[in-house]
Amino acid sequence: MKQISYKLLLAAISLAAILSGQASAETKVLVGTDASNPPFASVGTDGALQGFDIDLVNAICAAEKLTCEIQNIPWDGIFAALDSGKTQVVAAGLNITPERLKKYAMPGPYLSSPFAYIAPASSTLDGTKEGLSGKTIGTVAASAMEKYLNANMAGTINVSTYDSWDAAVLDLDSGRTDAVFGELIALQVAYIKAKPGVYKIVGEPISDPTYSGQGKGLAIPKDDKTLSAAFDKGLATVIADGTHAQLTKKWFGAEMPAK
Amino acid sequence: MKAVTRPALTVSDIRKSFGPIEVLKGVSFAAAPGEVISIIGASGSGKSTLLRCLNFLENPTSGKVALGDEVFEATEFASTGRRSRARLMGLRRRMGMVFQSFNLWPHRSALENVMEGPIHVLGRSKAEAESKALELLARVGLSHRAHAYPTELSGGQQQRVAIARMLATDPEVLLFDEPTSALDPELVGEVLAVMKSLAQEGRTMLVVTHEIAFARDVADKVIFMNQGQIEQIGHPDEVLTGEARSDSLRSFLARFERDEIRA
Amino acid sequence: MLATLPFLGYIVEGLMVTVGATLVGFAGALLIGATLSTLIVGSNTLPRYVASGYVTVFRALPELLFVFIVYYGLDIAMRALAARIGIAPLEISPFAAVTIALAMQFAAYCAEIFRDARTAIPGGLIEAGEAIGLSGTKVRTRIVLPLMFINATPALGNIFLVILKVSALASVIGLEEVTRRAKVVAGTTKEPFGAFAVAGICFLIVTALATALQHYIERRTTFGRSVA
Incomplete structure (x- = not known):
C-alpha cells in the first residue's frame, strides 16, 4: 500500500510539472494558426511554421515590439481555443464577416479575397x-x-x-x-x-461584401482592446512601409493590395 | 508440573453456523503428540469444516483450539486488529494444511512453492530456504521435478509438493483435507505413502479422508462424524469393525466394503 | 509521395508525442483502474457506489467529448477558480489534457479488467497462502497481485493498443502527435496519401512492437501451461 501511495505522489508531482509548464509565459502574445493551409500557413521540412500569415504576424509584432508566439492549432478547434483563452489572436486567413465581427475585433483587412x-x-x-x-x-x-x-x-x-x-x-x-x-x-x-x-x-x-468582400482579417476577442489596437496599428505600419507588398509578392507571386 | 503426555492439539466445543444452519454442533477431542487421527464421515457431516476451523480459515462461532499450552478463542479473530492478526499468523504457521485441490501457486515452480514459507513466513535467507526446500522435495521423492511448474506435474506430484510446502514452515500439527480425493486412483498410492512415512516419523496428523484402508492401517485413532458431531471416536479396530458401531456408521462403512470387494 | 519524404522526420517526431501520451495515459489508467477495482470489490458502501458510478459514466462518455471537457472545460474552471482566489491560473497543455482524459476514461475499462482478473483467482490459492502463515500484505503482493496481473495481461494489451489509437484524438486540440503532423504535412505538400501513409506505418510499427512485447510477457507467464 505504501508503494502505491508513493507512486500516486510521484504521478501528482509530474502532473503538476506538466500543467505548470506553460503557465510562465505571461508576457507573450499567443497567436494561433492552422499550418495546413499554404500559402497562408504551413510547415517547412524542419517543422518550422512558414507562410504569409506567419510573416505578417511577425512583422506586426516586430513593429509593435510585442513578443509573439505562433501556435499550430487545428482549424476545427481554433475558435474554441480563442474563446477559451488558449490563444489570443487567430491569424488563419480568416475572412472578415459580419457574423465574426459580432464576437471579435478583426484588425484588417490585410488581403482582399474573392x-x-x-x-x-x-x-x-x-x-x-x-x-x-x-x-x-x-x-x-x-x-x-x-x-x-x-x-x-x-x-x-x-x-x-x-x-x-x-x-x-x-x-x-x-x-x-x-x-x-x-x-x-x-x-x-x-x-x-x-x-x-x-x-x-x-x-x-x-466578391460579395457579406461573405468575402471585407477581405481577410485577424481575430481578437472584443474585450482585449489593448491587443486589438496594437495589431491595428502594427498592420497599418507594415502596409505603409511596403513590408506587406513585399510579403504578398513572396507568397502569392504578385503584389496584392490589402483592400 | 504438567503431565508428560500433554496433548499437541486440544479442540474444545467447536461450533460453526453458516447463517441459520449449524454445521458443527460442539466438537471436542485431543490429539497427543505423534498421534495420527483419521476423520471419516459422509459428505456434509462437517469434517472438512472442522479442519478449516482449526486453523481459522473458517471462523468458528464458538469454542477453543489449543496448540500445546497456547489457547485460541473462537471469537478472538473476528476483529482484524494488528495483534490478533499476528497471533493468527503464528497459529497458522504452527499448523500445516494440505488441500483436496493441492492449491499450488501456478506462477511459481515446485521449488519456489516450497521456498515461499521459509522466506516470507520464517524470514530465512534465500539460500537457506532453497536448501531446505530441496531437502523436502527429496523427502517427497520429487528432487528431479524441483523446477517444474505445477501444471507440468501430475496430480499426485502436485499433492506431494503441497505436502513439502506445508512441512517447510515446521508445523507442529499437520491437517490433511481429503488429500487424495481429487486424484486418479493410480496416483493415490504415492501420496498415501508419503503420508504414511510422516506418520511413522512421529508427526501429529489430522486426516480427513475416504481412504478407510489408511484409517485402518496408519491411524492411531478414528473419528466418525455425523451431522456436525463426533458420533464415534476410538481405536481403528473399535470404530471400523467393533460391535458398538452405530447404525449410521455401519451404513457408511458398508458403502466402502462393497467398493473394496468390487476392487 | 516525393514531396512527403522531406517531412518524414517531422512526422516521425510526432510519434514520440503519440507514444508518450499513450504511455502516460496507460500508466494513469492502470493506477486509477487498480484503485477503482479495489474500491468496487471492497466492503465500504459509499466508495463502492462512487467507483461503480465512475465506471458507468466513463464507459458511456465518448472519448472525444471528454478530451474537450478536460481541455476547454477544465481550463475555464481553473481560470474562474484562480480569479476567485487571486492566483495566476494553471494552463492545461494539450498533452496534459489528453493524458488526463485518456487515463480517467480508460481507468473505467481497467477497473473492470482488474476486477475480473481478481475474481478469476481460485480462492484456494489465497487460502494456501494464509494456511502457511503469510501476512495479509504478503498474500496480496506474493499471490493476488502477480496472478491478477497475469490474468489481466491480454486484456490490458488490448487497452494499450486502443489508447494508442484513441490518442490521435488529441490532434483536435492541437497536440502535435502523428496524426496532427500528418494532417499538417498533407496540407503543406498537397499529398494527403503520402502523409497519411507515413502516419499509418508509424502506428503499425508501434502496434507491432507492443504486440511483440505482450506476447513476450504472456510467454514468460505461461508457467508450463501449453500455449496454442
Whole structure:
C-alpha cells in the first residue's frame, strides 16, 4: 500500500510539472494558426511554421515590439481555443464577416479575397449559376464559402462539405464533386500553381461584401482592446512601409493590395 | 508440573453456523503428540469444516483450539486488529494444511512453492530456504521435478509438493483435507505413502479422508462424524469393525466394503 | 509521395508525442483502474457506489467529448477558480489534457479488467497462502497481485493498443502527435496519401512492437501451461 501511495505522489508531482509548464509565459502574445493551409500557413521540412500569415504576424509584432508566439492549432478547434483563452489572436486567413465581427475585433483587412470555383482542367463548367445547376460543389464546412453557397445557390447545386481543402480537392479528383468553391488566392497557390495543368479556375472570381468582400482579417476577442489596437496599428505600419507588398509578392507571386 | 503426555492439539466445543444452519454442533477431542487421527464421515457431516476451523480459515462461532499450552478463542479473530492478526499468523504457521485441490501457486515452480514459507513466513535467507526446500522435495521423492511448474506435474506430484510446502514452515500439527480425493486412483498410492512415512516419523496428523484402508492401517485413532458431531471416536479396530458401531456408521462403512470387494 | 519524404522526420517526431501520451495515459489508467477495482470489490458502501458510478459514466462518455471537457472545460474552471482566489491560473497543455482524459476514461475499462482478473483467482490459492502463515500484505503482493496481473495481461494489451489509437484524438486540440503532423504535412505538400501513409506505418510499427512485447510477457507467464 505504501508503494502505491508513493507512486500516486510521484504521478501528482509530474502532473503538476506538466500543467505548470506553460503557465510562465505571461508576457507573450499567443497567436494561433492552422499550418495546413499554404500559402497562408504551413510547415517547412524542419517543422518550422512558414507562410504569409506567419510573416505578417511577425512583422506586426516586430513593429509593435510585442513578443509573439505562433501556435499550430487545428482549424476545427481554433475558435474554441480563442474563446477559451488558449490563444489570443487567430491569424488563419480568416475572412472578415459580419457574423465574426459580432464576437471579435478583426484588425484588417490585410488581403482582399474573392471566391472562385476550380475544376479539373478538362471541365466544361463556365462558373455561371445556370451552368452549375444540378452540379455537386465541394467546400469546407463552416467557412464563409459554405455560407455564401447556402445563401445564393441553395436549390441550384448540391453542397458537399469537408474539414479541409485537401479533402475537398480529393473528392474533386475522384469525381464525386464537379468543382470546389474556395478562395481564389488559396486555390491559385495550393492547387493550380502547385500542379500545373491539372486544375483551372472556372468563371469569374466572386466578391460579395457579406461573405468575402471585407477581405481577410485577424481575430481578437472584443474585450482585449489593448491587443486589438496594437495589431491595428502594427498592420497599418507594415502596409505603409511596403513590408506587406513585399510579403504578398513572396507568397502569392504578385503584389496584392490589402483592400 | 504438567503431565508428560500433554496433548499437541486440544479442540474444545467447536461450533460453526453458516447463517441459520449449524454445521458443527460442539466438537471436542485431543490429539497427543505423534498421534495420527483419521476423520471419516459422509459428505456434509462437517469434517472438512472442522479442519478449516482449526486453523481459522473458517471462523468458528464458538469454542477453543489449543496448540500445546497456547489457547485460541473462537471469537478472538473476528476483529482484524494488528495483534490478533499476528497471533493468527503464528497459529497458522504452527499448523500445516494440505488441500483436496493441492492449491499450488501456478506462477511459481515446485521449488519456489516450497521456498515461499521459509522466506516470507520464517524470514530465512534465500539460500537457506532453497536448501531446505530441496531437502523436502527429496523427502517427497520429487528432487528431479524441483523446477517444474505445477501444471507440468501430475496430480499426485502436485499433492506431494503441497505436502513439502506445508512441512517447510515446521508445523507442529499437520491437517490433511481429503488429500487424495481429487486424484486418479493410480496416483493415490504415492501420496498415501508419503503420508504414511510422516506418520511413522512421529508427526501429529489430522486426516480427513475416504481412504478407510489408511484409517485402518496408519491411524492411531478414528473419528466418525455425523451431522456436525463426533458420533464415534476410538481405536481403528473399535470404530471400523467393533460391535458398538452405530447404525449410521455401519451404513457408511458398508458403502466402502462393497467398493473394496468390487476392487 | 516525393514531396512527403522531406517531412518524414517531422512526422516521425510526432510519434514520440503519440507514444508518450499513450504511455502516460496507460500508466494513469492502470493506477486509477487498480484503485477503482479495489474500491468496487471492497466492503465500504459509499466508495463502492462512487467507483461503480465512475465506471458507468466513463464507459458511456465518448472519448472525444471528454478530451474537450478536460481541455476547454477544465481550463475555464481553473481560470474562474484562480480569479476567485487571486492566483495566476494553471494552463492545461494539450498533452496534459489528453493524458488526463485518456487515463480517467480508460481507468473505467481497467477497473473492470482488474476486477475480473481478481475474481478469476481460485480462492484456494489465497487460502494456501494464509494456511502457511503469510501476512495479509504478503498474500496480496506474493499471490493476488502477480496472478491478477497475469490474468489481466491480454486484456490490458488490448487497452494499450486502443489508447494508442484513441490518442490521435488529441490532434483536435492541437497536440502535435502523428496524426496532427500528418494532417499538417498533407496540407503543406498537397499529398494527403503520402502523409497519411507515413502516419499509418508509424502506428503499425508501434502496434507491432507492443504486440511483440505482450506476447513476450504472456510467454514468460505461461508457467508450463501449453500455449496454442
